[in-house]
Amino acid sequence: MPMPEKYQLREVFSAEVIAKRVRELATEIDAAYARLGAEEILLVGILKGACVFYTDLLRALKTPALVDFMQVSSYVGQQSSGELTIHKDLVRDIAERHVLVVEDIVDTGLTLSLLLKNLQERQPASLKLCTALDKAAARRYPLEPDFVGFGAEERFWVGYGLDYNEYFRGLPYIGELILE
Ligand code: IMP
Numbered sequence: 001m002p003m004p005e006k007y008q009l010r011e012v013f014s015a016e017v018i019a020k021r022v023r024e025l026a027t028e029i030d031a032a033y034a035r036l037g038a039e040e041i042l043l044v045g046i047l048k049g050a051c052v053f054y055t056d057l058l059r060a061l062k063t064p065a066l067v068d069f070m071q072v073s074s075y076v077g078q079q080s081s082g083e084l085t086i087h088k089d090l091v092r093d094i095a096e097r098h099v100l101v102v103e104d105i106v107d108t109g110l111t112l113s114l115l116l117k118n119l120q121e122r123q124p125a126s127l128k129l130c131t132a133l134d135k136a137a138a139r140r141y142p143l144e145p146d147f148v149g150f151g152a153e154e155r156f157w158v159g160y161g162l163d164y165n166e167y168f169r170g171l172p173y174i175g176e177l178i179l180e
Contacts, residue, residue, distance in 0.1 A: 012174060030062045040066060072115055094122050099128070105133040157177070
């Protein structure tokens with residue numbers, strides 16, 4: 001799919017604002033895991049959108065973090081209420097580990113609700129979700145992220161890992177994409 005021919009980008013969350021929020025989030029996350037008595041966490045990054053947020057968060061955390069990734073997609077078919085396809089699974093066994101899933105954006109909540117159910121069946125010591133953006137008003141499947149970078153309106157967001165047809169992931173800020 002080509003790059004859109006006519007579009008506007010409206011910067012909403014600048015690189016500086018994001019960097020400050022990531023530091024705050026890391027402090028919140030460190031405190032939450034200290035309360036849990038967790039000595040280390042397993043950070044599960046969801047490819048590809050979370051790649052930028054993930055590496056920023058990883059470097060901001062003080063709690064020792066192990067690294068792993070998944071790539072998944074979801075759909076609702078005529079016969080199903082929601083199917084998860086795992087394109088790339090974890091390398092590590094997560095049983096008894098404190099797992100923190102790191103996502104770019106939660107929209108309807110379908111993908112993450114299916115993914116968290118799948119991970120919960122692997123019996124981690126704890127399972128939490130951190131997302132850079134939360135389109136809470138778009139939720140159609142019950143899902144409450146534990147850590148949220150920014151609440152976001154129901155618009156189409158790109159940059160800082162988020163894409164439109166694979167484009168714009170490398171923008172240092174998060175902006176609204178307006179197609180003309
Ligand atoms: P959900 O299953 O409806 O919550 O959709 C989650 C996935 O949809 C995210 O991981 C993104 O890949 C994609 N997505 C939803 N909203 C946006 C957006 O505003 N910009 C870019 N990708 C989005």
